[in-house]
Amino acid sequence: MSKSAQSLFAIPLGGLGEFGMNMMALRYADDIIVIDAGMMFPESELLGIDLVIPDISYLKQHRQQVRAIILTHGHEDHIGALPYILRDLEVPVYGTRFTLALVKKRLAEAGLLESTVLREVLPGRRVELGQYEIEFIPVTHSTVDCVALAVRTPLGVIIHTGDFKIDHTPVEGAGFDIHTFARYGNEGVLALFSDSTNVERPGYTPSERAVVPRIEDLARSAPRRVILSCFASSIHRIQQVIDIAFRVGRKVAFVGRSMVDNVEIAHELGYLRIPDGMVVRPQDIRSFEPRKIIILASGSQAEPMSSLSRIAVDSHRFVSVDENDTVILSSRIIPGNEKAIFRMLDHMFRRRALVYYDNSGGVIHVSGHASQEEQKLLLQFVKPKYFIPVHGEYRHLFRHAALAHQLGVVSGEIILVENGHCIEFTEDGAYRRDPVAAGRVLVDSGSLEEIEEVVVRDRRHLSEDGVVVPIIAIDKHTGKLESHPEIVTRGFMSDNGNDLVGGARDIVLRTINTSNPEERADWSVIKEKIRVDLKRYINKQTSKRPLILPVILEV
Ligand SMILES: [Zn+2]
Ligand SMILES: [Zn+2]
Secondary structure: OOOOOOOEEEEEEEOEOEOOOOEEEEEEOOEEEEEOOOOEOOOOOOOOOOEEEEOOHHHHHOHHHEEEEEOOOOOHHHHOOHHHHHHHOOOOEEEOHHHHHHHHHHHHHOOOOOOOOEEEOOOOOEEEEOOEEEEEEEEEOOOOOEEEEEEEEOOEEEEEOOOOEOOOOOOOOOOOOHHHHHHHHHHOOOEEEEEOOOOOOOOOOOOHHHHHHHHHHHHHHOOOOEEEEOOOOOHHHHHHHHHHHHHOOOEEEEEOHHHHHHHHHHHHOOOOOOOOOOEOOHHHOOOOOHHHEEEEEOOOOOOOOOHHHHHHOOOOOOOOOOOOOEEEEOOOOOOOOHHHHHHHHHHHHHOOOEEEOOHHHOOOOOOOOOOHHHHHHHHHHHOOOEEEEEOEOHHHHHHHHHHHHHHOOOOOEEOOOOOOOEEEEOOOOEEEEOOOOOOEEEEEOOOOEEEOOHHHHHHHHHHHHOEEEEEEEEOOOOOOEOOOOEEEEEOOOOOOHHHHHHHHHHHHHHHHHOOOHHHHHOHHHHHHHHHHHHHHHHHHHHOOOOEEOOEEEEO
């Protein structure tokens, strides 16, 4: 290794200390590259916020030096911030074919497709960028076309795993390229940044194929329809369900925007094999023989307006759940979503559906992230001088560090840092440096506005656009409206104030009347529907965006 007067800086900007919004910058001399640009969904207490992205002040301050954004895979927590970040930072984006296909869709929606340079990379190949040479190493995970990065710098090789698990029997594709990790390990790796998500789990994460026996059993013995929900990006899972459907003599249907979009993209690019004549159109589901169909639906996290949530309360146009239908939740229950998911499943149970949502009777879901033994294996292959756990809340990073310590393969130091904490690598060692600005930026996806602080946003809303509080009194026994909806407004002025309040009342009434009893009984659903409908109405009438806080009184 040649002597280098310059230092290499690693600057984590997201995903260290939280799950989601993964992003890290590497800087050597005048060359900055950014690894991933993810978003996360807000906690429910962030009223009116649609999503959260990393603070990129550091990148904006050094915009002349940012050479590229490099993506490891297409999950939202790795690409979701791109439509916002690329408005501030015009840099090329590198990613594999499937990842870029998902990116294209988002950029097109944001009107940024024309102005963005996208460069497709091949797993196993290398790209030169400034003073870096980057190799894209194939890894296995819960979506397709995922890579880890080996970044050769003048000071040594940096390996960033992205998200991974070590799946020896992948459904499709090259599999986990352990040999390349080992090759770099033998050559000498300066620093390893590795996925900590599942560090709390001992053992190995089962192969993606592990879900087949149980799901096939359920599909074969199901007395009627099968409705299976998984993440729309879980292309391997979707492939396996299609294969199972074929074997048990059922056809498949896809419902939900993200499910339909992803299946279309994956099919077009050859990542999904669907035998001819296998697909039933959504509008034909109702008339299709229930014993002959599997419906793949998005919405496994019970997002308020998703297909599965609508199906659960019988407000989906094409799909309903009836007695003896089989419902399979083939996905993780993300912490924070438990309440909404179990409330949704309760609706299914009430309809006497056969509901499967955990692995207690056989495996219906496996994780896409490495458990402890795989994390250890990777550390042993890579044998880095410095090890920095990434992707997790603080306890995950801490436990991953402890795991590495126990293993004793890190020759230099294990470095525990959080977002903004800068690490400087020199010829002599690695040092913690003063933190840079980092944190969460809250975004309202409707207006594409960035909000520095929720407080600021609320204040602005209140000062400029005011607040609208629709108050609805519902009889808890009948689910019927007790009285006319009240609309209370503060700081919300308009020339035609009374007309507007009258109109808003009509909107609320219409929203409630067009909802079915189950939706009405589910306050989170009905509140969200009212909020969305009123937001649209008021924005159209006044081009204002007041804070809308529906209140439901049970009388
Ligand atoms: Zn991922
Ligand atoms: Zn991730």
